[in-house]
Amino acid sequence: MAMRVKELADLVGISVRTLHYYDEIGLLSPEETSDFGYRLYSNDNLEMLQQILFFRELDMPLKEIKHIISSSSFDKQEALLQHQKMLLEKRNQLDKLINTVDKSLKHMKGEIQMTNKEKFEGFDFSQNPYEQEARKLWGDKAVDESNAKVAGMSKEAQKAVSEIYTKLASIRNSSPESEEAQAAIKEWYDCLNQNFGTYSLDAFKGLGQMYVDDQRFTKNIDQYGDGLAKFMCDAMGHFADANKN
Template identity: 65%
Template sequence: MGMKVKEVANLVGISIRTLHHYDEINLLTPDEITNSGYRLYSDKDLEKLQQILFFKELGFPLKKVKEIIDCPTFDRERALELQRKSLLEKRSRLDKMIKTIDKTMRHAKGEINMSNKEKFEGFDFHNNRYEQEARERWGDQAVDESKAKIANMPGDPEAIVTEIYSKLAALRHQSPQSAEAQSAIKEWFDCLNKNFGNYSLEAFKGLGQMYVDDERFTQNIDKMGEGLAQFMCDAMVHFADTTKNK
């Protein structure tokens, strides 16, 4: 007999709501549902859940996980091999960063001296997954143009973005359709087009949807204020729709 949702949640250490969400988006639908409406997870379902959680640990958004697992050519054994390799690489990076922290603490106490190079051992920004996904979505030319704009921006690009995000975070409890919210989201639209690339209204709307579809974006944006990603998404959709109709 299969396992009920609560049993699986307790076994794995995730919430019942998470399992319900996986079911709602057709990422993990249990093999059997009783006449009483209870979801029953088979061993095969648990294997699939394991795969989902491995991919999540490696930073894959749920949409991409679903795409990979649902592919007819998906090979579980091959996926496990690649996941193991990626996790070993991640562990190696973390070990290096822990050593850097330990050395930094000793340096701060005057026990050792650290060179500037040693202070940043373990950090690796050469393989940017966001950039790779952007290239796959919008093409090399768009990404290269955006990077060139950022390189030539006056001031600190991160500070400019943070300022706009802070303004939106302060407004996030209002309606995303309010005049203040729309004024701030227009500022974000103008900032993107001036500094990061050429965003059509549809691309801007799609970017907003990505803020809530991709858990990595949601988590990063919500650091500025809980619910900010959803607020920005709603505001961006409204801005795109109303501007397009003017």
């Protein structure tokens, strides 16, 4: 049975804004149109959305997801097998961490003795996907300098960052080109340049695009409010373009 966007959003538990964005970037577009002009999602659309959400659960960027599922060689069954494999690996690591928590609680109660090595079983810091991607984009020096600044950020600066995100989240349903939105996004631009290195207008716009292209960023930013990453992307793009003139 074909579904309208609100029905699908309610069924899956994601926002209408997210589905609209997937449509805008050509990741998932409704295949049917009702007699009244409503765009409807087919059963094939629902199956593809399931695939997209499996990829998202594994922190895969939207650009990469789009590239994979639009390939002529994409096999849904093979993809599900890969999802299963990777999710089992993820569960295995979580099981180890849960076991470490359980043993730590018993250790604190004096029921068992843990070795120092046992206290850190399940943690895996062999890779940092955010840092790896940043190194590819901007090089080691820029990332190292950024890491040093983040590590040395004062509590006041951390509070300022949180306040800016909270302010932007409170107006995310307004126009990203509005005077209020542009004033708030300028605060974010200034904050980045004061605390995280030098950002040109083009770099600022590119960073905003990463907020929606890379689901890892989207997931973290949208913790402040659903749809905030998309709102910030649009506001940052407009800010960069407007201030070049």
